[in-house]
Amino acid sequence: MVLEKAILNRALSQAFDIPVSVTYWNGKTENYGEGLPQAHIKLNKKFSLTDFMGMPTLFLAEAYMNEDIDIEGDVQALITSAYRKSGSFLTDQSGFKGLSKLMHGHSQKETREDIHSHYDIGNDFYKKWLDPTMTYSCAYFETEDTSLEDAQKAKVHHILDKLNSQTGGRLLDIGCGWGTLIITAAQEYGLEAVGVTLSEEQYYFVRKRVEDLGLEDKIKVYLTDYRDLKDGDFDYITSVGMFEHVGKENLGMYFQKVYDYLKPNGRALIHGITGQHYGAGVDPFIEKYIFPGGYIPNVAEQVNHIMTAGLQLDDLEPLRRHYQKTLEIWDANYKKVFDEVVKDMGKPFARMWDLYLLACAASFEAGNIDVIQFLVTKGASGQNLPLTRDYMYKN
Template sequence: MLEKTFYHTLLAHSFNVPITVNYWDNTSETYGEGTPEVTISFKKAIPVSALTKNASLALGEAFMAGDIEITGTVDFPIQKVLTAAYESADSFMRNPKLMRLIPKQSHSERASKHDVQSHYDLGNDFYKLWLDPTMTYSCAYFTSPDDDLETAQKNKVMHILRKLNPQPGRTLLDIGCGWGTLMLTAAKVFKLNVVGITLSQEQYDYVNQRIKDEHLEDVAEVQLVDYRELKHDPFDYVTSVGMFEHVGEENLGLYFKDVARFMKDDGTALIHGITRQQGGATNAWLTKYIFPGGYVPGMAENLGHIVDAGMQLDDLEPLRRHYQRTLEIWDTNFNAHREEIQAAQGESFTRMWDLYLQAAAASFESGNIDVMQFLISKGASGKDLPMTRDYMYL
């Protein structure tokens, strides 16, 4: 009875839309006013001790195990439930005390390599199923309602590179180069000499093959190396997309100092990553199952590190809605191959990734997290950039 009372209290303060809840004892309750379009079914009770210790971890693991089912008449039912929870001002999901209970993560070179490979080395074939043909695993950029995912990802790469105002023959470092689309576009379209670095063996092999297939050996190179260990002359331009979320709170300042170290004295960098306007945060379920060592920094936190590293801000652009749409498309693609993924990886893995993609979309939709592009200079701000932002949209 005490357990059921706890659930009533928890759920009554967790959503800003009407929700039907089916309990493990064959009883049902509706929370909120109106006609519910979404139903949450608990196949069995999650111990109160697990919920009070870390709700996100307990609920995420219960969903993976099939002990929670979410169904509804709206598109992305899980996403809508999570968005409603994030947007509820007094929800347990917005409780900073719970976030701070999560243990500190190691971010040594060895730990970082393990963290990256545990996520990105699931196999190129897995990512090919639901990413677009460019194999770009970061926020796309939709310039038109008619843009498909591939077009939007190409838009994003061009948007980043145009912001640098790159001049032919100069050099670019891409920290965390992924499957190489940005660095190779810089080489082919903007005639830059590029170096990409990654800790993922799968990505390293893939990019190396692309370089050979596209005959770019004279202008493009990829290295399997931690950014902290890179030995190279400074570059004219530095890009880093979806990287700083992985370095850890304790290494964030060092990361931006390394960005400055890689830049020439008049260099320019475009740093693109997930951040929060409300301050830094972690999530126990994501840390354990999806992004080991992950930490989403606050926007002011990043700006402080940029200034401390001796760099200056040229431009700041939020792309929150773009990432929400990207994730929704990824999840649609993922579920189009759900049977194939489940046959290869198992039901728990498949439910885990579906939850991850929808929870991330919900976080962006609610404003719980954001994604920012920081255009920064080493030296006088904007010295080598045009006077207005018009050049970014040619």
């Protein structure tokens, strides 16, 4: 016990680059780092170092969910500090490899189950803390003071403007969420839009929105795997926050399907979480409780898949700071309804989601992960696009 305490004490002394205080299970408090502690960690029970060293993020997250650990102060700053100090230790966890969904693949049945476990928690849950557009992906803040709702609308416009989409064209949105992009495409850009999703909650929500707006002749929505779509060729394809769900072994197929669905010289805007260095891979906490089957590729992987599929790059834009800000606003919204979530879903679930939002914001803040928009063409790069990037901002 003395040895374990000594090892844990040493690990904590090296875990952060900001001053923190830790109160151990025996009531003793230690300060680490110089200056006034920015966070206070309370270890409410004795922990197994074997579990901690094997899968640290899963172990710590479960302890936090179950109130075996409490944190007072700036939780995001604490997690960001840990990522800055020992990012590879927290993201490359060999003890988790045997449990990963990477081991059983991503069949269509498994993919459907994975999507259902996250997105079909219930629309009422997401309505509590998302903005009125019901957009659950990185927003695009044109100024520091832009509201979340305006930033989500700006993101959709930024995507459709990047495509240089022309009235009368056909657009496919792979993973259409709650429908804001395809509705905007039809209403404001004069496009015929098709959306696909595997989430039943999203599917019925979008269909009702389309019917209420009288857009049935301009928008079609399918509850189907994107690989099974039979609805013809498209001038444009969008996919926002989707490829993170397909699995490492299916990324090549994903981009090949983008190529197959595009008309010659058609364009696609692929937007998703991507590592700038080694990539985040699979995190055991996220895998087990949030996004089963998820995988975060790095830029090199994505560009290789784009090339292999026969697509060419037109533009690549990182939006890391935008997703950090999006998550911070989501978490602020979530904290306002925390007690409601506790009542509906239980306290461990409520604490889990709060931690998830904060940990993601911290990961973007530390630069572990990024959001990249890949603009690609089925044909020679820049085909039918203006000579400069000015067109992307004309609206």
